[in-house]
Amino acid sequence: MFTWRHLLWLLICAVMITVTVAAFRRKRPPLKKVLKTAMIISILSEVVKVASVIEMVPSANGVLYGPYIPLNHLPLHFCSLQIILIFFVSTTEDDRKREKVLGFMYSTGMLGALAALAMPSIFTTSVPVERAFVSPLSYQFFIFHSMLIALGIIIAISGEITWRWKHLKDTLLFVYLLGFISLYVNSLLASPTYVDGELKSVDFWTNFFFTFNNPLGIKVTELWQWALYFAILIVAATLLIFLSFYPLIRKDRDKTEET
Numbered sequence: 001m002f003t004w005r006h007l008l009w010l011l012i013c014a015v016m017i018t019v020t021v022a023a024f025r026r027k028r029p030p031l032k033k034v035l036k037t038a039m040i041i042s043i044l045s046e047v048v049k050v051a052s053v054i055e056m057v058p059s060a061n062g063v064l065y066g067p068y069i070p071l072n073h074l075p076l077h078f079c080s081l082q083i084i085l086i087f088f089v090s091t092t093e094d095d096r097k098r099e100k101v102l103g104f105m106y107s108t109g110m111l112g113a114l115a116a117l118a119m120p121s122i123f124t125t126s127v128p129v130e131r132a133f134v135s136p137l138s139y140q141f142f143i144f145h146s147m148l149i150a151l152g153i154i155i156a157i158s159g160e161i162t163w164r165w166k167h168l169k170d171t172l173l174f175v176y177l178l179g180f181i182s183l184y185v186n187s188l189l190a191s192p193t194y195v196d197g198e199l200k201s202v203d204f205w206t207n208f209f210f211t212f213n214n215p216l217g218i219k220v221t222e223l224w225q226w227a228l229y230f231a232i233l234i235v236a237a238t239l240l241i242f243l244s245f246y247p248l249i250r251k252d253r254d255k256t257e258e259t
Contacts, residue, residue, distance in 0.1 A: 035151075102155055106156055
């Protein structure tokens, strides 16, 4: 993390985001058109990801072989879930639900992608940092997350949403719900070892939403330490989401009062 290759990728991402947002400000296309473009990028991104990580794995006896996608690449991260939401808001005719989802996408997509770019998990799980500009997975990762940040900014400045406190409330409630559900998902996808019916160890587990392990590599061995980390995660997420909504809500409220 923060090697020269990582920093160079961050510079490239900053340029892509800036150019994209500037192009939107200049041309002002309908948000629906932007979302359809984002959906195309998302689909291509997933295709590249699957093609990059899928592998043929033998059975225990070596007789059978089958394709396998490592569990940590399942589309269950915050950013991957945005693909489903992009598809929904691009196709739904329900304006009320569309506005709610757009509000959620603005904050969580942008903040989640920023965190992903700052702490790229692919360099610790999938791609050696030395191959940062060789592996297709690197391009998929950085381009996709740059797109999410640009999309979040575009949603915020599109003028298609009058920002209210309800958008913050709905987003927080959904984030809390997904965070709680991730505890089940991470446990379900783990590989526990039992001896005589007693749990002895866990050899592998996913870390969707970072609710099981902190991304900084700080060792946690006691349940109370994890509980403290989980509480800090909730507080940090709440604060960041509040800070992302507050300027928009205040700006639209002041505009309404002036009229």
